[in-house]
Each structure stands twice: as C-alpha cells, then as structure tokens.
Amino acid sequence: MQNLLFMQGQGHLDQGDLQAAMSAFNSYLTRFPDGPHTAAALQRIGLISQQQGDLGAAEAFYTRILSEYPADPAADTARLALIDLMTAQNRYEEAKATATQRLAEDPPAPVRIALVERLVSLHDGDTGVSQSASYLYQLYRLLPAPENASWAEALIQTIDKMNREQITALWDLMDDRRMRSHLMYRYAVVLVLEADYDDALEILNAFQASFPGHPHTPDAANLVEMLSRRLAFTPRTVGCLLPLSGAYEAYGRRALNAIEFALSAQPHGEGIAPIRLVVRDTASREQVAVQAVKELHQAGVGLILGPITTAPAAVSQAQQLAIPIIAFTQRPEITQAGDFVFRHFITPQSQVKTLIGYFSKELGLTDYAIMYPEENYGRTFMTAFWDEVLNQGGRMVGVESYSPEQTDFADTIKKLVGTYYPVPAELQARPVVQVEESPYFRDTSEGDPIDHLETLLPDPITRLSGLFHQDPDQDRIKGPALGRRSVEEQDRPVTDFDVLFIPDSPQMAGLILPQLAYYDVKQIYTVGTNLWHAQQLIDMTRKYAQNAVLVDGFYQDSDQAHVQRFVKSYTSIYGRKPGIIEAFAFDTASFVFSLLHQNDIHMRHELRDALKQMMFEQGVTGPTAFGPNGESIKRMTLLRIKGRRFVEIPRP
Incomplete structure (x- = not known):
C-alpha cells in the first residue's frame, strides 16, 4: 500500500x-x-x-x-x-x-x-x-x-x-x-x-x-x-641621455666629457670591436627626454647612461621599452620604476649609511643627535639618518630643528643639551648637611635623629620618597633629588651624545660650529653631508671645524693611485679637475664598456642581469655593485678637516 x-x-x-x-x-x-x-x-x-x-x-x-x-x-x-x-x-x-x-x-x-x-x-x-x-x-x-x-x-x-x-x-x-x-x-x-x-x-x-x-x-x-x-641591440652600442642644453647644460656637458674620456681609455686595436656612443639631448625637459629614449631604442642601444635631470619620465619610458638605464640622480625611489632601472650616484641613504657605519662599527659609538634646517633637504637627511641609526643598533638621543633663515642658534643648541628650560625652584637640589652637624652622629640621648629630618631635609619630595641616604665615602648626607641639578649645574650643557649630525650648507655650518663651542658643546664629533666638502667651511670656522667628519662620493686629492691618474689625465685634457658628476659618469661608463667587451651579450635583459651580478673594484668613486633593486652598493669616502684642508679617513 x-x-x-x-x-x-x-x-x-x-x-x-x-x-x-x-x-x-x-x-x-x-x-x-x-x-x-x-x-x-x-x-x-x-x-x-x-x-x-x-x-x-x-x-x-x-x-x-x-x-x-x-x-x-x-x-x-x-x-x-x-x-x-x-x-x-x-x-x-x-x-x-x-x-x-x-x-x-x-x-x-x-x-x-x-x-x-x-x-x-x-x-x-x-x-x-x-x-x-x-x-x-x-x-x-x-x-x-x-x-x-x-x-x-x-x-x-x-x-x-x-x-x-x-x-x-x-x-x-x-x-x-x-x-x-x-x-x-x-x-x-x-x-x-x-x-x-x-x-x-x-x-x-x-x-x-x-x-x-x-x-x-x-x-x-x-x-x-x-x-x-x-630585446636585441646593436652590439657594443651605448646611449647617452644628458641635458646638453637648457638649465642644466653645464652638468650634462661635464658628464658627457667624462663618458667620452672613459671611452678613450678603452682598449683599442686589431680584433677589438669599438664601443659606439649614441648621444641625445634632453634639453632639461621631460617630454624631450621621453622622446629621446624612444629614439635611442630605435637606434639599437643596449643601455642608456643618464639622465641627470628629467629622470622619472625617462626611466619610466626606458622600463616600458626594456632598456637598462643608469641614472645619475638623487631623486627618491627612482629605481622603483622597474627592474631595468639603475641608479649610480650619491644619495642621502648612501651618505648616512657610510657615516653611521664608521661611527658605530669602527669607533663603537652608539649615541647620536641631529640639528637640521626645517626645509626639504634637512628633513630628508634627518629622516634618513634617524632610520639608519636605529637600523645599525644606535640610539637617537636628541633632535632639534631650526629655521633656514636663522643665524643665532643659542636656543636650538640649549634645547639640544638641556640648558634651555630652567629647573623649577621646587625641584632644585637643597643645601646638604655637613657630617659634623648631622644628628646621625649625635648622642641618641638627645632624641631620635629621625625627629629632626623635617628640619634637616625640608624638600618634600625627598622626605616623601624616602630616598635620602648617607654616603660613607663622603662627609655629608645626601638628599637625593634624582635627576636634579643645582642652580650652577643647570647652566652646564649635558652632551649625552657622541655624534652631532648637521645636514646643511657650508655657510650655515660655518655659523653653527663656533656657536657650539661658545655654549661649551665639546668632546663630540660634528658631522656633515657632502655639502661640507667646501673650502668655504674651513675659511669661516677655522679652529671650530677641526676634526669635523663629512662624507662625499669622490675625493680629488685621494692618495689612491688610480684616482690620481684619473684626476691628472682628465685635468690635462679638459683644463679643469673632475668633480663628483664627472667621477660617477666616468665610473659608470667604464664598467658598462667593460661588460660589453668581456661578455657575449646580445639581449638587453642579459645586459641588465650582468649589471646586477658584476663587481667593479677599481672605481674612482670606490668599488661598485648593484643590488636586486637597481640601487648601487658602495661605501662613500669619509673626510676629516685637519688644519686648512680635508684629509681622507683610512678605512679597513
């Protein structure tokens, strides 16, 4: 059913x-x-x-x-x-x-x-x-x-x-x-x-x-x-993308001179194929730079040297076309445009990394302070320095800013060393009691000494905290106002840092260094960026700049033989000593030309990979390699002011 x-x-x-x-x-x-x-x-x-x-x-x-x-x-x-x-x-x-x-x-x-x-x-x-x-x-x-x-x-x-x-x-x-x-x-x-x-x-x-x-x-x-x-390129063909006209023409000409000088130093002779340079002018303008990158691509270059300015637009276009490009710029995050983009130039990060590495690892110092101008350059270096101090295990114990128009740095210095704010009267240390007057040494028949404590140590904080103690090695009783200083002591600076970093121009540093001495801020290292590498700083400060430490990407007067040869030869041809732009352009061209001579490279991505794997030992700006992100890995030159000249600090 x-x-x-x-x-x-x-x-x-x-x-x-x-x-x-x-x-x-x-x-x-x-x-x-x-x-x-x-x-x-x-x-x-x-x-x-x-x-x-x-x-x-x-x-x-x-x-x-x-x-x-x-x-x-x-x-x-x-x-x-x-x-x-x-x-x-x-x-x-x-x-x-x-x-x-x-x-x-x-x-x-x-x-x-x-x-x-x-x-x-x-x-x-x-x-x-x-x-x-x-x-x-x-x-x-x-x-x-x-x-x-x-x-x-x-x-x-x-x-x-x-x-x-x-x-x-x-x-x-x-x-x-x-x-x-x-x-x-x-x-x-x-x-x-x-x-x-x-x-x-x-x-x-x-x-x-x-x-x-x-x-x-x-x-x-x-x-x-x-x-x-x-991806293929014309063998041994290199592009140059530089400002050869416009506002930055002088810098572009100096870089081109150095690149051509590096080319002239390459081996020549039978069986050695020459390097061919294809030069384009950015005219110091971004649209022109983008078009120039396209023209260099059409010309079959394997790699582009430059630019100096107009870098963001140029490297973006080079990345799209898969052309390795090595920029001479400090522009932040430029290498984030892609894996074909490289930077070979001095940067805030490379400077502070070198400085802190020297003080922390070689001198064993840990405590740092910063005085910086309240503008973009100062803020950039302040942030980079602070980050690197923490990264290398140091401590930042003081940071003070000042106006770029400032000439009197008394308040800034006093804030840095703890003498700007007066100690309130109720927190000042009280007079101490001499041993011979101390009730602790009196006959107890006169009463318990603790009864006299209020009169003896009237400071309410000392009485309530119970922190008073007798030091047997001293002939007095101490009422310990922890961290408190006497009226006389509060005017003395407390330099609880080993290194003072001042990322500013030589003119401003020339005003600050004497005032540090005037306010008794001594027994520290005063430190600057590559801007301090100027005779003007020594002329302005004389004795107050002695032993100041600074960093730079190139030192003309280096004792290293290959640097001396470069400076001498370059000067004899161009009638002027090479500066930092010439030095970086020369090194960059030299290792690129060397790669093209020594390797059987036919594709741009192979050239990119070769750059990331190379180690260029004998650069006039120091040994150079590139990280996976395209940033150059190198240790900057450290200089110290000695007398009326800059001297190179020897490094291990």
Missing part, C-alpha cells in the same frame, strides 16, 4: 498533474509519516511548490529533508534543488556555501559532478576566474572522454582570461599536461602584456621545446620573433 500510494503520486507528477501529485504525496505523509519514501515525498512536495511559485514553502521542505533525513538519497536531490532556488534568488554566497559544504563530504560521483557544475556557474565571470577554472578542471578530470570535451574547451577559454597571479595559483593544482601547456602559454602572453619581455621570451622558448605540436605553437613562434627583435 505504501509503495502504491507513492507511485500514484509520482505518476501524477510525471504527467504534469501537480495538484493530484501534491494530494497523493500529502496522503502518503499523513498515513505513513515514517515510511521508507518519506524523504522522497517531501522532496516531491518541495519540487511541486517550487514549480507553483511558492518558493518559501519549497525551501522549507528542502531544508527539512536536509535536517531530518541527511543520509537519504533524496537529500542530495533536495540540496541541488535548494542551490538552484538560491541562485535564482541571487543568493549566490549561500548557494556556494551549500554546494562546497556537501562537496567536502566526498559525495558519490554523480552528485559531485552536479555540484561542481553548479559551482562553475556560480563562479563564472572575471571575479571568479580562479575558482571557476578549479571546478572546471575537476569536471574535466571526473568525466571520461568524450564527455569531458565541452568542459575541457570551457576550461581552456577560462585559462585565456587569467592574470599572472591566477595562473600561478592554479599551476600546482593542474597536473594534467594538456592543461599545463595552456597555462604556460597564457602566462607568457600575460608577461608580454605586462612588458616583462625577457621572462616572456624565456617561457616561450621553453613552451616551444616542451610542446612542439601544440595549437599555440605558431603564435608562440611569432611572439619569440617579435620579442627577440625588441
């Missing part, structure tokens, strides 16, 4: 007679509430309710089945219907959660396939590409061929929409060789779109070798040809 009644309801449902089917299933539930078809009957009633548009009732029946009959086969049917209902109501997250929860329980294969099909649909679209591909891959692997053909095609189409991060996330998941080939090709295409040409070329070459008969093989070959043309 139970089976007959249920079958009647199913027959009506199959014929589309929803009312008769609903009546039969309800009768079954009334007569056989615990029958073998109870869950199935509830599922059919939910389905009929859904078809009649009563979605609330349908959901209630489906939910009841999942709650009361989770192990019944009808539960999976109800769950799938519930997911479809939620999807129709745009309740996508609930639908996803319901499907993934059941999927985690390892359902039978038909149920798993049905769940995954729904999850593919739910994750369809740009925001769900990775998840959609993951579920498509499951279908592709779950179904046998040729049933999985449509899912394979859908998966390949989804892969063709992926970005770099999505491909990387799915690579380990997809161990199928066919699908990995599509991932690999798509990854190369993405790299081309992102202008990461050298990595794209490497992957495309590997793709061609691994999948010779692949449908994308012709496309890969075309991309390889295009990238090879883009």
